[in-house]
Amino acid sequence: MSITDIGMLFSFIGGLGLFLYGMNVMADGLQKSAGNKMKQLLGFLTNNRFLAVLVGTAITGIIQSSSATTVMVVGFVNAGIMNLTQAVGVIMGANIGTTVTAWIVSMSEWGAFFKPEFLAPLVVGIGSFIILFSKSDKKKIIGEIAVGFGILFIGLSMMSDSITPYKDAPIFSQAFAVLGSNPILALLAGAVVTGIIQSSSASVGILQTLAMNGIVNWKSAIFITLGQNIGTCVTALLSSAGAQKMAKRAAVIHLLFNTMGAIIFGIIMFIIFSFVPDFASSSINSVEISIFHTIFNVTNTIILFPFANQLVKLSGVIIKNSEVKEETAEKEEAITLRHLDERILESPSFAVENAILEVAHMGDIAVANTKLAFEAARENDINKVQTVFENEKTIDNLQKLITEYLVKINNLSLTEKQHMIINNLFYMANDIERVGDHAENIAELAEFKCKNNIVFSNSAQDEIMQIMDIGLKSIQNAILSIKEENIEYVRKVVKYEDMVDNMEEELREKHIERLSNNLCTPESGIVFLDIISNLERISDHAYNIAGYVKDEME
Template sequence: MSINDVGMLFSFIGGLGMFLYGMNIMADGLQKSAGGRMQKLMSFLTKNRLMAILVGAGITAIIQSSSATTVMVVGFVNAGMLELTQAVGVIMGANIGTTITAWIVSMSEWGSVMKPEFFAPLLLGIGAFLVLFAKSEKKKKIGEILVGFSILFIGLSFMSDAIKPYREAPVFAKAFAVLGKNPVLAILAGTVVTAIIQSSSASVGILQTLALNGVVNWQSAVFITLGQNIGTCVTALLSSAGAGKNAKRASCIHLLFNVIGAVVFGIIMFILFSFNKAWGASTINSVEISIFHTIFNVLNTLMLIPFADKLVRLSTYIIRDNKEDEQPEISAAGEMRRHLDERILGNPAFAMDAVLGEVNVMGQFTLENLKKALEGIETGNKDTIRSVFQNEKTINDMEKIMTAFLVQVDNLSLTEEQHQVIKNLFYTVSDLERVGDHAENIAELADNMRKDEVTFSKKGFKDMKLIAEETILALESALKAREFSSASEAMQEADYERNVDKLEDELREKHIQRLSKGKCVPESGVVFLDLISNLERIADHATNIAGYVVSEAGKGLPALDEE
């Protein structure tokens, strides 16, 4: 191999790297531009299978990877956010969405104006200028898309230039002639290459680069493309290795869908090429690869939509349940860990949606534990008090799980607004954990009252219930504000918190007066004062949580720094 040959190899590898990197940057920019709209797509999945297919196609078109979409689907199924019947539609749609990349690559054959060397440098310059100098976040996102798009095309140009000197080389003609005459070998080649580089978009792009230089024939291109569709399943199969049965079934459905399509269309195309050998041996260009790739994926989806439920049943037959797989009931913290599946990190917007949902779950769990602690004060029931202590351990576990996942989400490609929400969620989780601590303090007071046989006077009980109800209302409003991003609920919480502060001052003074007049014993007095102090601090944490929501809405309500 000469120095020139080595240089060409380096150019091809460098071009492939630029192609993949450009695709990644463009996908990041598109995801940021889509923003909250990506989160709303998930809500459509429950409507019907056609909508699920459209959502799968849309997501894949944005993130430029059917493998990434399918891995996310595996994560959603494993987290219990999607049923297998819903996952089928998304997987089918992902195969259609991945054809967008092929069309982007084939743009260079649409006309001289569309050639990469003509407009890519200009777009790169405009994109870089926007990224570096634009003040608007929206313009910066557009700049990222342009930069990624340009690098993708420049990389494609590098690959094409590296191959040009060898397009007359007999090795290419012989290789593709062999693959064209042996469909199984061609499908296997497409499968292996795609499995190695973990991207059908990239492997189709390489094939199209060869086609641009006129070295690929129709027979080999068709069968290699069918193999590439099978190879893209490897990523999801590997991803599901440590997941639950349903997640494994989702990746199995992806494999079944693509294998069945490859077999059916492989037989059809083999028959057609047998009748028209001249067509099979003729060269194919990149646009024709895009056309075949799109037609195959659309027709394969239309063919298998009526059999979607049968695919689900077949996957359950292949991956069966057995008694050894039965697990004991999962704790609330374990359920949270399952829902925050790392596979969903492939899409920042969906990951954020999952985090927001689990913060709400943690909030409701903490609220219920506070109610149990107050019930323990009122009834002195030993089992109720003990359950508060047990739940507090769960709340601490939830905080650790949430914090670890939030760190991962914060390192994703997010907009400034999304980073701010993640920062506020860190604080919210910390506030909820402190509310849990105060609920535990209240349970300890209840346990001491039970052991020491201490009770409040009728007036004391009435006062305690009054401030407890206002505190619960404050926390409920704060949690609603967080769940629905509602500034009005946050303002309502502020009213409740002011009531709690006012009541705490009044009740503290009244109780001290009762103590001085001998209307209640000192032991109950100490417990009462500690109790209302804990309730007042819980209301402050509720104000913190509500304050974060208002700050996101641009209202400027600062969060308290109570402890």
């Protein structure tokens, strides 16, 4: 191999690297620009499979990777956010969405104006100026998308230029002649290459780059493309290795869907090529690859869409459910992350939205435990006291897990608004954990009441029920404000917090008066005052949480 050949190899590798990097930069920019749209897309994930297909198409179009979308689907299923019926639709849509990448790559053949060497430097220049000189975050995101788009084309151009001198080399014609004459081998080649680099976008881009130089025939290109659709399943399968059974089934559904489609189209195209051999051996260009890629994925979805339930059942046959494991999972659900999974980090916008859901989930547990602690204190119920202690361990564990996850999200490519949300979630998780601590304190006071047979007077019992009711409403509305992002809940929290503060002072004075008049014992007085003090602190933390939500809404 000569120095020139080595230089061309380096140029091809560099071009591929720039192509992938440009795709990544552009996808990051698109995700940032999508912002709250990601949350809306997540909201569409209902049992309506047609909507799920549209969501899968939209998500993949935004993040420019069907592999990333299906990995997220595995994460969503593993986290319990999505069921398998929804997953089928999103997976089908992801296959359609990935055709966007092929069309972007083929733009260089739409006309002279779209050729990479003509368009890319201008796009990178404009994008760079926007990033450097614009003060608007939205404009900077547009600049990122433009720079990524331009770098992608520069990489594509480098790959094409490095291959051009060798387009008449016998090795290419012989290789594609062999692949064209052996469809199984072509399928395997496409699957293996895609599986190794774990990017169907990259493998399709390489094939289209070769096609631009006129060295790929129709027969080999079609079967390689079908193989690439199978190879893209490798990423999701690897991702599901340590996941629950349902997540593994989602990855298997992806493999079944793409494999069945490849078999159906493989047979159809084999018959067509057998009857029209001249067509099979003729050269294919990148636009024609994009057209076939789109027709294949859309048609495959139309064919298999009615059989989604059967795909779910078939995945259950391949990955058998373990009843014991499912029971264990249900018992452990309270101490594990419900909405978060590392696979969801593939999309920062989704990761942020699901972090919000998880903090709200932690809040729900804290609210339920606070209510239980109140009941234990009023009813002198030692069993409820023990349950509060157990639940508090769950809350502490969730705070640790959520904090670790938030650190990972904070290191992703986020907008300033998303960084602010993540910082606020850190504080919210801490406030919720402190609410849990105060609930535990109240449970300890209830335990003291039980062991020492302390009973409040009727007036003290009525007073503590009133302040408990308002204190509980304050934290309930604070958690609702996280879920709904509704300013009305924030206003209610502010109102209840003021009421608790005023009542705490008033009840403290009344109870000291009762103590002075020997209407209650010193022990009951200490317990009473400590309970209302903890209640006041709970409402303070609720006020803090509502304040963070208000900041995000401004």
